[in-house]
């Protein structure tokens with residue numbers, strides 16, 4: 601089936617009791633058991649919930665995977681991955697990832713005896729260079745937040761297969777509409793569903809998708825054992841949102857390209873980071889592994905005062921954390937999303953104090969451009 605057909609139908613069967621076309625919100629914590637040891641396959645809400653199952657099947661189909669395992673946030677999903685390894689194991693991670701991923705792994709999971717190497721995975725040779733006998737996992741984010749660096753999915757999957765490592769891709773920035781890492785041979789896809797998948801800035805959620813039976817059964821066990829599950833209502837809201845993911849992503853992509861053209865042609869930014877730009881160093885790779893370039897743009901204004909002027913004076917763009925919603929957001933990665941990354945490491949990857957991140961929403965593009973123009977005046 602095509603993407604939009606799957607988005608609207610996959611995992612959703614009319615409710616068996618009433619025929620309701622839309623999957624109901626099964627807002628229940630427990631299920632009546634007919635007799636001791638006899639039930640309908642549903643025992644407890646943390647373990648089984650049909651609204652959640654429908655969402656998991658839906659997103660799994662969009663990511664071309666067999667299984668979806670939903671969590672209460674993107675970070676809860678990121679944390680669940682740690683259950684696939686043990687103390688004493690080593691993980692290789694892209695050096696530029698969402699700041700919260702860095703904080704969780706480097707500042708928390710390290711205390712549990714897990715070793716992390718942070719490398720620039722834009723050159724996949726850097727992955728091979730740090731593989732050790734105890735390396736178990738490679739975690740990449742592509743494109744990265746907020747520098748929009750890419751990592752070669754096909755090359756990463758091959759290195760991981762050769763060395764018997766689990767490959768994980770945070771696909772949040774592309775959404776399943778523009779990129780499907782499993783089709784390149786990667787093992788697990790991670791999404792902060794808070795972003796494009798839900799897209800309406802009203803839910804915090806995460807999901808892991810895999811086609812590997814063994815990985816799935818471990819993650820399914822952990823989902824229940826740890827219990828960071830999303831509520832039935834949140835699952836329902838996300839399910840409602842995936843139906844329009846294709847049309848939303850097309851418009852995000854269009855608006856971001858127009859906005860990038862404005863930033864480039866007006867000369868107000870010193871540097872613009874967007875994989876759709878021919879001048880992006882990995883534009884060819886972007887065309888190879890992505891079906892669009894997404895709605896995220898970062899721009900370095902070269903001067904913190906210009907950055908501040910824009911951040912403080914825009915009216916349509918909302919100054920705030922998060923991304924991927926219908927409304928445009930603007931943020932300052934150095935003090936917001938990536939504040940926990942040491943300044944020296946930030947600057948090394950180009951994440952300067954004058955860098956501004958735009959999550960271009962679905963408004964009329966002329967109004968968004970005018971908003972920045974007005975802010976600069």
Ligand code: P1T
Pocket residue numbers: 673674675676698700701741745770772773791792793794804805806921922923937
């Ligand atoms: O916020 P949460 O749903 O827990 O997702 C964490 C997360 C994971 N991966 C990526 C690529 C992300 O961007 C995020 C969250 N990011 C922001 C809140 C932000 O403003 O960048």
